[in-house]
Amino acid sequence: MKRFAKSAFIFLVISILTFSYFNKVFRSSEVYNATFSDFEELADNTNIDILIFGSSHALTAYNPLIVNQYSKAISYNLGSSALRFSLTNVLLKEALKNTKPKLIIIEVFENSIRPPKSDEIKGFQLQALDVIPNLNQEKLDIMTTYYDDNEYLGFLFPLFRNHTQWNEKNYFNLDRSNRISYNGPYYYYNGYVASRKSLKKEDSIKYIDFKTVKEGKPVNKKKIDEKITREFSTLVSTAREAGAEVLFVSSPDITVPYNSHRFYEELEKICKALNTNLINYNDLYQELNIGLSDFADPTHLNLKGGLKVSKHLGEYIRNNYSLPDRSMSEYYLISENDKRTFFTDNYPSKATMKDPKHLLEDITLSRIEFYKDYTQSSLKILIKTTNPKELDQYNLGIHLTPTEEEKKFLHRPIDKERGHFIQDIALNSKDSIYETSFFAATKKYSKIRVFLYNKKKYSGSIGRDFIWNDIQFESTLSDPKVK
Amino acid sequence: MLFNSFDFAIFFPIFFVLYWVVHKKITLRNVFLLLSSYVFYAWWDWRFLFLIIFSSVVDFIIGGLIPKASTRAKQRALLIISLTTNLGLLAYFKYANFFIDSFINSFNFLGGSLDSFALNIILPVGISFYTFQTLSYTIDIYRGRLQPVKEWLPFFTFVAFFPQLVAGPIERASHLLPQFYKKYEFDYDRVKSGLLLAAFGLFKKMVIADRLAILVNQVYNNPTDYSGIELIIATVFFALQIYCDFSGYTDIAIGISRTLGFDLMKNFNAPYFSRSITEFWRRWHISLSTWFRDYVYIPLGGSKDGEYRTYLNLFIVFVVSGLWHGAAVTFIIWGAIHGLFIVAEKAFANHGFKVNRTSFIPASFFTIFIFAIVCFAWIFFRANTFADSLYIVENLFNFSKDVKVFSLGLATHEFILSLVVIGLLFIFDAIHIKYNALKLLNRNNVVVRNLVYLCIVFSIIIFGIYGDDSVKEFIYFQF
Numbered sequence A: 001m002k003r004f005a006k007s008a009f010i011f012l013v014i015s016i017l018t019f020s021y022f023n024k025v026f027r028s029s030e031v032y033n034a035t036f037s038d039f040e041e042l043a044d045n046t047n048i049d050i051l052i053f054g055s056s057h058a059l060t061a062y063n064p065l066i067v068n069q070y071s072k073a074i075s076y077n078l079g080s081s082a083l084r085f086s087l088t089n090v091l092l093k094e095a096l097k098n099t100k101p102k103l104i105i106i107e108v109f110e111n112s113i114r115p116p117k118s119d120e121i122k123g124f125q126l127q128a129l130d131v132i133p134n135l136n137q138e139k140l141d142i143m144t145t146y147y148d149d150n151e152y153l154g155f156l157f158p159l160f161r162n163h164t165q166w167n168e169k170n171y172f173n174l175d176r177s178n179r180i181s182y183n184g185p186y187y188y189y190n191g192y193v194a195s196r197k198s199l200k201k202e203d204s205i206k207y208i209d210f211k212t213v214k215e216g217k218p219v220n221k222k223k224i225d226e227k228i229t230r231e232f233s234t235l236v237s238t239a240r241e242a243g244a245e246v247l248f249v250s251s252p253d254i255t256v257p258y259n260s261h262r263f264y265e266e267l268e269k270i271c272k273a274l275n276t277n278l279i280n281y282n283d284l285y286q287e288l289n290i291g292l293s294d295f296a297d298p299t300h301l302n303l304k305g306g307l308k309v310s311k312h313l314g315e316y317i318r319n320n321y322s323l324p325d326r327s328m329s330e331y332y333l334i335s336e337n338d339k340r341t342f343f344t345d346n347y348p349s350k351a352t353m354k355d356p357k358h359l360l361e362d363i364t365l366s367r368i369e370f371y372k373d374y375t376q377s378s379l380k381i382l383i384k385t386t387n388p389k390e391l392d393q394y395n396l397g398i399h400l401t402p403t404e405e406e407k408k409f410l411h412r413p414i415d416k417e418r419g420h421f422i423q424d425i426a427l428n429s430k431d432s433i434y435e436t437s438f439f440a441a442t443k444k445y446s447k448i449r450v451f452l453y454n455k456k457k458y459s460g461s462i463g464r465d466f467i468w469n470d471i472q473f474e475s476t477l478s479d480p481k482v483k
Numbered sequence B: 001m002l003f004n005s006f007d008f009a010i011f012f013p014i015f016f017v018l019y020w021v022v023h024k025k026i027t028l029r030n031v032f033l034l035l036s037s038y039v040f041y042a043w044w045d046w047r048f049l050f051l052i053i054f055s056s057v058v059d060f061i062i063g064g065l066i067p068k069a070s071t072r073a074k075q076r077a078l079l080i081i082s083l084t085t086n087l088g089l090l091a092y093f094k095y096a097n098f099f100i101d102s103f104i105n106s107f108n109f110l111g112g113s114l115d116s117f118a119l120n121i122i123l124p125v126g127i128s129f130y131t132f133q134t135l136s137y138t139i140d141i142y143r144g145r146l147q148p149v150k151e152w153l154p155f156f157t158f159v160a161f162f163p164q165l166v167a168g169p170i171e172r173a174s175h176l177l178p179q180f181y182k183k184y185e186f187d188y189d190r191v192k193s194g195l196l197l198a199a200f201g202l203f204k205k206m207v208i209a210d211r212l213a214i215l216v217n218q219v220y221n222n223p224t225d226y227s228g229i230e231l232i233i234a235t236v237f238f239a240l241q242i243y244c245d246f247s248g249y250t251d252i253a254i255g256i257s258r259t260l261g262f263d264l265m266k267n268f269n270a271p272y273f274s275r276s277i278t279e280f281w282r283r284w285h286i287s288l289s290t291w292f293r294d295y296v297y298i299p300l301g302g303s304k305d306g307e308y309r310t311y312l313n314l315f316i317v318f319v320v321s322g323l324w325h326g327a328a329v330t331f332i333i334w335g336a337i338h339g340l341f342i343v344a345e346k347a348f349a350n351h352g353f354k355v356n357r358t359s360f361i362p363a364s365f366f367t368i369f370i371f372a373i374v375c376f377a378w379i380f381f382r383a384n385t386f387a388d389s390l391y392i393v394e395n396l397f398n399f400s401k402d403v404k405v406f407s408l409g410l411a412t413h414e415f416i417l418s419l420v421v422i423g424l425l426f427i428f429d430a431i432h433i434k435y436n437a438l439k440l441l442n443r444n445n446v447v448v449r450n451l452v453y454l455c456i457v458f459s460i461i462i463f464g465i466y467g468d469d470s471v472k473e474f475i476y477f478q479f
Helices: A002-025 A031-045 A064-071 A085-098 A119-129 A138-146 A151-154 A158-165 A203-204 A227-243 A261-271 A303-320 A330-346 A413-418 B007-023 B024-070 B072-109 B127-142 B152-160 B173-179 B186-221 B231-258 B277-283 B286-299 B307-325 B329-350 B359-382 B387-396 B412-434 B439-441 B446-463
Strands: A050-053 A075-077 A103-107 A186-189 A194-195 A245-250 A277-280 A295-297 A349-353 A363-372 A377-385 A394-402 A422-426 A433-436 A445-454 A461-468
Touching: A002 A377, A002 A461, A002 B186, A002 B446, A031 A075, A031 A119, A031 A138, A050 A064, A050 B446, A064 A303, A075 A103, A085 A103, A085 A119, A085 A138, A085 A227, A151 A158, A151 A277, A151 B007, A158 B446, A186 A330, A194 A295, A194 A303, A203 A261, A227 A245, A245 A261, A245 B412, A261 B024, A277 A303, A295 B072, A330 A349, A330 A422, A349 A433, A349 B152, A349 B277, A349 B359, A363 A461, A413 A422, A422 B446, A433 B277, A461 B277, B007 B024, B007 B231, B024 B072, B024 B127, B024 B152, B024 B173, B072 B127, B127 B173, B152 B173, B186 B412, B186 B446, B231 B359, B231 B387, B231 B412, B277 B286, B277 B329, B277 B359, B286 B307, B307 B329, B329 B387, B359 B387
Parallel strands: A050 A075, A050 A103, A103 A245, A245 A277
Antiparallel strands: A186 A194, A349 A363, A363 A377, A377 A433, A394 A422, A394 A445, A445 A461
């Protein structure tokens, strides 16, 4: 018996180690893994004053970069897709192990207080719950409350959950952070994941008058029950015990005026009873000038809409809470660069070359304006000449060389080597301004070469090429304060 | 409770530790075994526990009365009571609807007019197995080959012994019952080999059988959508599925019993390496085929009453065997096909057509030939209806449609994995026939052995199919 016990023990230990390895192999590749590991890393380096929790409505709305700018504090967005309110407390406690925030922002919407029913929604909860250790009692409570007996193993161990994906997993690289691609349809910053998309045409029509509150009886769903009310209270207690205040928010959701009035009325009562503030962004459409173009879909803001609510949130925090001013801190100063990149990469921006250059004796490249939006770029080139007829002989060629960093977004080796060419811009004696728009996988260029070549037959460039090296973009957003 | 369930993964370690705590006192151990077996069975449906208890009570009493009966006629009457009770229960739960349906169809065929109806009867899991097991007890006592037991506890434990309760092997009282009177000491090597065998059984069930079941179910549940190669693949996969499913269960049963000190009989011996149907039945479901030999074939006269009577007896045994598997025409046809081939083999052999099946080329040919015949018979066994089985047979060699091998429920990588594990299984069986695989493993050092154990365990976890109820149950549970 002793021999068996000894062998069984050794085998058990080896099995647990192997299991642990495979459990890491079979973790899902999720954005939230990156969100939480980035949060831990940031929390190691600086104190995070504001933590934002909630569902995808939170993670697509509140941009820490902008919230930081207006609140002068440091914030982090820990929102997770479809996260149910009941899970927030356990996530908050886990986050509190890493940092001591002064303000906890919790996004709530009608469905977030309902228990997860469908497999899809249950699955979404695991994205956030995977960062919580299995021995956490509250996590186990969630498991027994919301999951069936036959789901327990999958709930606790990704190996059981994802074992059918054995052919897709990388068995050596165990990083399962699904980092948002710079060039993809989403933007990521400190947990904030925003879409660059716009509302579909049919939704734009359907919700055309979303700002108008319909008269009549709203479609009521269930009331906020006692259990959830207690969870609100528990959450506020957890935050206050950790020395933080709580601010509840509801993100813009254009389906709201039709079906969730009662929920927000009750939410207001709960917040009042708990002596916490509530911002319902669905009541601030006029004030923030939120329009249909600010939505990626009817329930989520896009990058443009996120800017508006984030700015408001930052200002609200600055005006209503006494948070430390971190604007001179090292992290804050470093993030200035992130901010500049954010605006120039994601919002309309412009770079200008103003010094005239001679391409030929009589032909001068007077000015280049390079406009860049997320989806499209355009170049406006001003050509001056004393002999307009000479222009009829030439085409203008433009050669854009991406920065080394950007070359990774090009797939073909030849593109990496040659960059992007725009040809056949035919000059003529009547025009002096030439515009060309283009789509390119790359957005940052180390060099732009402008040259003339013979319209009839290409036999190399003619005259002097113009090389523009120092291309500095500036955001063209109309609100100067946001810059 | 299923061996491949989370419940059993919790149940068995607790049971195992407690079993070895109480093992020194035989009565206490048997009480613990009996209660655990009842818990194991009641996990599925506690109401049917009374059926096992009832069957145990009847056969224990009758078994005790038979030797005391003053005349052979009275002994026979007692045996008839036992047979009637046990087979009556089996007939009611398993065959009532089949007989009602057959009667109505026959009546209507002869010009009558009866509306079809079915009784709402749940088939108790394992009833065919424990019924045959208890019957062997009373029949052997009647034949004077076995003395009845005086204590009820070992007998009740013998009937309900959980490792083999629901799907065999169908043990004889003469082999298993005495083991409940023995005292066992914890034997490290036995426990280790038992656990390894059980793990291998689980591998066969969860990695091979359940994976193949996905494709088999897809094709056999919609046979008219497929033809040719697809039907052939599904049929061959079913042959391997049922082997891995059933032999996997048996391996787990034997393995678990071994860890407790008990020995169960061998039930499979690489059946697809058989070179004749006769040999196949010496290697496939051995406990059932020997049961039918001893309790049906021999009482029918066996081979004593001449050549043609022997053929008839053999044929009857296989038809009954088909009916034992399930109350449907398709099972009877399956049994009849095997019966016909056995009879043909016997007839050829009796009339001097001896074939050399031992040298490599004929052996390989006959192995493939017998496998093809067995697969053909499996079509009737697996088909959901008789009409389906006819369609499959008719379209087996219809290659006019486009073949979509990777659209049969298994993605490309899963299909390739299936072929790999099937290949590994055949290699393992081929090695195991010649050399005992466990002995081979034990010749290696501790590192290699542990690596093999780890590979089996993690192969089950990673490559196993679980969570899908449609393939989770062992096929033989329905019998």
